[in-house]
Amino acid sequence: MKTLRRCTPIVLNVGQHELYSSSLGHVSVAQPKHSSIPDHSASSLSNDETFVPSKINYSRFINKLSSKRSASLLREICSKLDHLPPTCIKFAIGVPNVLTFPFKKVSVELITGESIELQGEELSIALQYLPSQGYRPLINILQKLQDSFHGPQNWENRAIMVTSGTQDALSKAVDMLMSFNDPVLLPDPIYSGAIDLFKPYDVEIITMKQDSSGIIVEDVKKVLMERKEKMQSIPKVIYLNPIASNPGGTTLTTNRKREIYQLACEYNMLILEDDPYYYLNFGQKNPVSLMSMDIEGRVLRFDSFSKIMSSGLRVGFVTGPKMLVRQMELHMQTSSINASSLSQMLLYKLLSKWGIDGFTSHTMQVKKFYQQKRDHTMQAVEKELKGLAEWYEPTGGMFLWLKIIGLNDTKPLVTSRCLKKLVVLAPGYAFATNYTNSSPYVRISYSIATQEEIDRGISLLAESIREELKLI
Numbered sequence: 001m002k003t004l005r006r007c008t009p010i011v012l013n014v015g016q017h018e019l020y021s022s023s024l025g026h027v028s029v030a031q032p033k034h035s036s037i038p039d040h041s042a043s044s045l046s047n048d049e050t051f052v053p054s055k056i057n058y059s060r061f062i063n064k065l066s067s068k069r070s071a072s073l074l075r076e077i078c079s080k081l082d083h084l085p086p087t088c089i090k091f092a093i094g095v096p097n098v099l100t101f102p103f104k105k106v107s108v109e110l111i112t113g114e115s116i117e118l119q120g121e122e123l124s125i126a127l128q129y130l131p132s133q134g135y136r137p138l139i140n141i142l143q144k145l146q147d148s149f150h151g152p153q154n155w156e157n158r159a160i161m162v163t164s165g166t167q168d169a170l171s172k173a174v175d176m177l178m179s180f181n182d183p184v185l186l187p188d189p190i191y192s193g194a195i196d197l198f199k200p201y202d203v204e205i206i207t208m209k210q211d212s213s214g215i216i217v218e219d220v221k222k223v224l225m226e227r228k229e230k231m232q233s234i235p236k237v238i239y240l241n242p243i244a245s246n247p248g249g250t251t252l253t254t255n256r257k258r259e260i261y262q263l264a265c266e267y268n269m270l271i272l273e274d275d276p277y278y279y280l281n282f283g284q285k286n287p288v289s290l291m292s293m294d295i296e297g298r299v300l301r302f303d304s305f306s307k308i309m310s311s312g313l314r315v316g317f318v319t320g321p322k323m324l325v326r327q328m329e330l331h332m333q334t335s336s337i338n339a340s341s342l343s344q345m346l347l348y349k350l351l352s353k354w355g356i357d358g359f360t361s362h363t364m365q366v367k368k369f370y371q372q373k374r375d376h377t378m379q380a381v382e383k384e385l386k387g388l389a390e391w392y393e394p395t396g397g398m399f400l401w402l403k404i405i406g407l408n409d410t411k412p413l414v415t416s417r418c419l420k421k422l423v424v425l426a427p428g429y430a431f432a433t434n435y436t437n438s439s440p441y442v443r444i445s446y447s448i449a450t451q452e453e454i455d456r457g458i459s460l461l462a463e464s465i466r467e468e469l470k471l472i
């Protein structure tokens, strides 16, 4: 049993607007209370250690553009409507009338044979704009999900916003945090959709090298210490894709996560925990997240339904300090307004039907599916690529990251030789923090290939590597 730690509630004006108030307010914070970093895991979820806000001044993290965002008056009114009695006459709202829409019923059949039906009031909600933060009943379920997988959270201080996939949330976070030429700590290799968000800010990329256990923290410590000694600016942000990473397939150990979190506290940094493969980790236990260690309000966590429900629904969500999530919500108010209402309603219906147990058993099935694919891929790779390539066995997810022995640049192999044999791979340079680098790596995604395709594809890759090596 963990020591119980009671939280002093953070006093937030943000997000607690009266109708027609658009001031952003300020964050008033309590004293730091942590002496140790909690370690929530699936086996220790009954404790209530949670986010105790410290003296973080979030203005360090909010760039000039973002700080100029103010609440959209009409979106604010919209978000308050749920709290008003149904007899209220809504003259202020410029939304279309759902009676004019051509849909009478939305019916979805599940693979279990069960169905979800939307009609009447629920259909009206699904066909209409929503508050930018998301559909409140769905957010309530997502809070329970986070509580059960990451330990009970203090929802006085933390908030969730539903987004159009994780990518949408990541892009809003980067656009809030980064200023031109800022230094930033990024893993190499990195998810290409992340590096593409940072690059336009001409950031100074400080790369974090990885081994089979994820980011090598000692290197990060050294870099930060040196920068401090030389009075160079300290990065505000560390981006991590900690579990079954894309493209590396590696998982950051809990100890390393703890060390990274400590560094974030010591150097006043925020952590972007991009974790779409959390439910696809092949380990026995649920991994410990950085958010579950976050006692100071330094982690923005990004979850996705893309890999476990449907990538086409385009639903993900960000969980983090209320003030930061609210700032991202202001961006949502003026960009896509809200993540798809229909998708949110479908997910709400499904998750309320399943409960946490049903959700867990579904994700276990998905995990098993990819684990079998991984196992088959590993057999093929052991048979065909020994001596031609090096790899770490993927710890989850859908990617195998191969280093081709004897090739400095896999571009010709991928874009010409393999392509001619109709084998399409992702070249390593696409995941480098510096696009101009040549890379000896290729990424294989085993998610959609059949067993026969995996066997044939890996065999053709081996043949292509041999041909390519003869040319050198």
Ligand SMILES: Cc1ncc(COP(=O)(O)O)c(C=O)c1O
Pocket (backbone or CB within 6 Å): 164, 165, 166, 167, 168, 191, 193, 241, 246, 274, 275, 276, 303, 304, 305, 306, 311, 315, 316
């Ligand atoms: C590491 C990582 N982050 C984010 C995303 C984007 O996911 P979503 O579909 O939720 O936008 C992906 C998708 O491949 C990914 O691999």
